[in-house]
Amino acid sequence: MSNGTRIDPEEREPRAIKIRQPKHKGRKIVIAVLCAVLVLALGGGVFAFIEYGPDFLDFTTVFISTGTPSESEEPAEDEPLQSSQPEIPEEPVSEPEQVVTEEPIEEDPEHEEDVDEPEVPAEPPKPEIPKDEWFMILVNKENPLPEGFTVETAVIDGSNHAVDTRIAADLSAMVAAGNEAGLDFVFYTAYRSVEKQNELFAAGKTDVPGGFGEHNSGLAVDIGNAGNADFSGSAEEAWLLEHAHEYGFILRYPEGKEDITGFKHEPWHFRYVGREQAKLVFESGLCLEEYLAQ
Numbered sequence: 001m002s003n004g005t006r007i008d009p010e011e012r013e014p015r016a017i018k019i020r021q022p023k024h025k026g027r028k029i030v031i032a033v034l035c036a037v038l039v040l041a042l043g044g045g046v047f048a049f050i051e052y053g054p055d056f057l058d059f060t061t062v063f064i065s066t067g068t069p070s071e072s073e074e075p076a077e078d079e080p081l082q083s084s085q086p087e088i089p090e091e092p093v094s095e096p097e098q099v100v101t102e103e104p105i106e107e108d109p110e111h112e113e114d115v116d117e118p119e120v121p122a123e124p125p126k127p128e129i130p131k132d133e134w135f136m137i138l139v140n141k142e143n144p145l146p147e148g149f150t151v152e153t154a155v156i157d158g159s160n161h162a163v164d165t166r167i168a169a170d171l172s173a174m175v176a177a178g179n180e181a182g183l184d185f186v187f188y189t190a191y192r193s194v195e196k197q198n199e200l201f202a203a204g205k206t207d208v209p210g211g212f213g214e215h216n217s218g219l220a221v222d223i224g225n226a227g228n229a230d231f232s233g234s235a236e237e238a239w240l241l242e243h244a245h246e247y248g249f250i251l252r253y254p255e256g257k258e259d260i261t262g263f264k265h266e267p268w269h270f271r272y273v274g275r276e277q278a279k280l281v282f283e284s285g286l287c288l289e290e291y292l293a294q
């Protein structure tokens, strides 16, 4: 039995060893884990440096700065991470790629210009003013009729006045349309020869000498209604102000244009410029001097 008791300590020793062995194993495991962590950390660092190169340091600064935004500025200046900042200028080297991306953007404006180009010719639908045409001649106190000017005239239907033969049809059409609207027009003056103009000028009945009056051209008419050479405020005046341009006539001396035309407002004086131009002058709101000066 004594042997058996001796064995006990022997049995206790292995028990102690068994207790110590786990301790050694635990240390080894800890060391192994630490080594593994170090290897992984070093390996990861090397891999990151190889993979991202100098940018890896920048990445660490970003990572640190994002971790502590309030302190991000200070460590960037003091810590060795600052060494990565001088390498930042290398980033612009990669920026040229952005410049390359801008080139296709430049192509877009070209396409837009192509789109705009058809719009540009669409803008000048303005027909060129036929300033040299007979119906666009400018006659005023500063611009007399050309020397040797002559005009063929025709008597206006239902009156003893005459106009340029070429405008007689439009004038008759305008009068007929007004008559259908229940209006009655009376012509007080139309074509007036240069000789007649000079007689009136010599008599002091006009301040416009021969050749400087629009009535000398055969393109102007003074229209009133029955009994009123000045039909201001009448239905005939209102109708002409709205429809005269449809037949090629414009109000020649509008209110507010006295300084340009040289004449006070004459509600009765209408001038022929052709239907197309009359519409444009009417819509422009300009007097003839302004319209021709465009």
Ligand SMILES: [Zn+2]
Binding pocket: 189, 215, 220, 221, 222, 268, 269, 270
């Ligand atoms: Zn007149």
